Amino acid sequence: MQLEDLGLWRDIASALSKSLFITIEVTVLASLVALCVAFVAGTAQLAPWRPVRWLARVYIETFRGTSALVQLFVMFYVLPLLGLRLSPLMVGVVGLGLNLGAYGSQVVRAGIVAIDRGQRDAAVALGLTGWQTLRRIVLPQAIPLMLPPFGNELIEMLKATSLVSLIALTDLTFAGNLFVEQRGHALDVYTALLFTYFILALPLRSLTRHLERRTRLIAGGLSDLATERPI
Amino acid sequence: MTFDWGYAWEILPAILRGAVVTIKLGLAIYAVALVGGLILAVVRLALTPALAHAVDQFTSFIRTTPPLIQLYVPFFILPQYGIVLSAEVTGVAVLGLHLATFTSEVYRAGIEAVPRTQWEAAIAIGLDPRRTWMRIILPQAARKVVPPLGNYLIGTIKSVPYLAVISVQDMLGTALNEASLSFRYYEPIALVGALYLVMSLIAAELVRFVERRYAAV
Numbered sequence: 295m296q297l298e299d300l301g302l303w304r305d306i307a308s309a310l311s312k313s314l315f316i317t318i319e320v321t322v323l324a325s326l327v328a329l330c331v332a333f334v335a336g337t338a339q340l341a342p343w344r345p346v347r348w349l350a351r352v353y354i355e356t357f358r359g360t361s362a363l364v365q366l367f368v369m370f371y372v373l374p375l376l377g378l379r380l381s382p383l384m385v386g387v388v389g390l391g392l393n394l395g396a397y398g399s400q401v402v403r404a405g406i407v408a409i410d411r412g413q414r415d416a417a418v419a420l421g422l423t424g425w426q427t428l429r430r431i432v433l434p435q436a437i438p439l440m441l442p443p444f445g446n447e448l449i450e451m452l453k454a455t456s457l458v459s460l461i462a463l464t465d466l467t468f469a470g471n472l473f474v475e476q477r478g479h480a481l482d483v484y485t486a487l488l489f490t491y492f493i494l495a496l497p498l499r500s501l502t503r504h505l506e507r508r509t510r511l512i513a514g515g516l517s518d519l520a521t522e523r524p525i
Numbered sequence: 526m527t528f529d530w531g532y533a534w535e536i537l538p539a540i541l542r543g544a545v546v547t548i549k550l551g552l553a554i555y556a557v558a559l560v561g562g563l564i565l566a567v568v569r570l571a572l573t574p575a576l577a578h579a580v581d582q583f584t585s586f587i588r589t590t591p592p593l594i595q596l597y598v599p600f601f602i603l604p605q606y607g608i609v610l611s612a613e614v615t616g617v618a619v620l621g622l623h624l625a626t627f628t629s630e631v632y633r634a635g636i637e638a639v640p641r642t643q644w645e646a647a648i649a650i651g652l653d654p655r656r657t658w659m660r661i662i663l664p665q666a667a668r669k670v671v672p673p674l675g676n677y678l679i680g681t682i683k684s685v686p687y688l689a690v691i692s693v694q695d696m697l698g699t700a701l702n703e704a705s706l707s708f709r710y711y712e713p714i715a716l717v718g719a720l721y722l723v724m725s726l727i728a729a730e731l732v733r734f735v736e737r738r739y740a741a742v
């Protein structure tokens with residue numbers, strides 16, 4: 295009995311380990327997409343031109359207003375019929391990146407808004423352009439404030455990658471489901487899966503907590519921002 | 526292949542029935558999350574530090590692992606032990622608990638945001654703990670938690686499609702069902718996306734209305 299158990303756990307571990315890389319790959323790539331999109335959409339919301347602000351709002355409302363799972367399905371099933379065929383990996387990376395980028399843009403916006411008005415007035419008084427003010431004065435102060443909520447977003451991203459299993463990407467969740475289909479042992483497999491995700495998130499979690507303690511000392515932080523999106 | 530308006534029109538009633546299921550289940554999950562989160566927050570405050578730490582560890586485990594897999598656990602495992610719950614009940618309980626771990630943080634932040642001096646003043650005028658909570662602390666905390674909890678309502682509605690994975694006939698479940706019968710994914714999925722957008726815009730308007738009326742500035 296004991297030896298059989300050991301064998302089972304070894305089988306589960308080897309089945310999951312092959313897909314671990316896909317999960318990490320999707321998390322990292324989609325996070326990079328989300329980060330870029332968040333900065334573009336976040337600053338665009340504060341742009342002096344109305345059409346730019348309007349475009350940013352449409353993007354943010356669309357991606358925050360619909361479910362991440364539905365977005366992945368739309369990209370997977372609907373886009374090919376419009377002539378845009380993406381691989382499942384591309385759908386996962388772009389879909390999750392755009393989804394979490396929409397939430398991240400609110401972090402960027404709030405971070406910029408949190409910087410004291412006087413800093414911007416001083417920059418105007420010094421004759422800096424809008425772009426220079428943003429790049430040299432506002433962002434260097436705002437980015438530290440954004441880091442803890444971004445850390446939370448990274449954890450959300452890791453959790454959200456489990457959705458790609460439903461568009462036929464062989465990530466951890468897909469591998470777990472396949473194992474259960476072929477050999478059963480649902481309890482063992484899903485417990486192993488939950489702990490794998492938990493362990494993957496541990497470094498992100500301690501990093502986020504560390505940053506939260508530090509930014510709270512600086513300026514009260516933006517800790518309320520992350521409460522916007524639970525799943 | 527192009528968008529077939531005839532087919533879209535044909536499946537629209539079924540999708541709309543699914544939308545009603547989505548709204549109902551979303552509200553049920555939200556109710557579990559609101560009540561469960563409050564229980565978690567109060568329990569954590571009332572327990573000894575060691576027990577509170579244990580609850581903390583449990584909730585952070587729930588928070589940091591994918592709700593999709595959390596759904597699989599009871600759905601596939603409870604029947605092995607002879608416990609048969611409907612997919613709807615299982616789903617509402619699991620997603621409700623997942624969200625409760627987030628709402629409990631909101632309650633905690635709301636309670637902590639009430640200034641220390643309010644507690645001191647309550648002691649000074651001789652209020653007992655129960656009255657301090659009911660008359661002084663909770664009414665002030667409640668106004669602070671309205672905006673974040675309002676945002677959770679929209680978040681909750683968006684979590685319902687997860688239940689399609691365990692065969693619930695919500696809006697997405699119905700759409701996938703129709704698609705598997707007709708082999709056309711385009712129209713059903715596009716309809717779901719569009720209807721979600723409409724639903725969330727309405728919900729956002731509602732939340733804004735409630736915020737304006739009840740939230741502390």
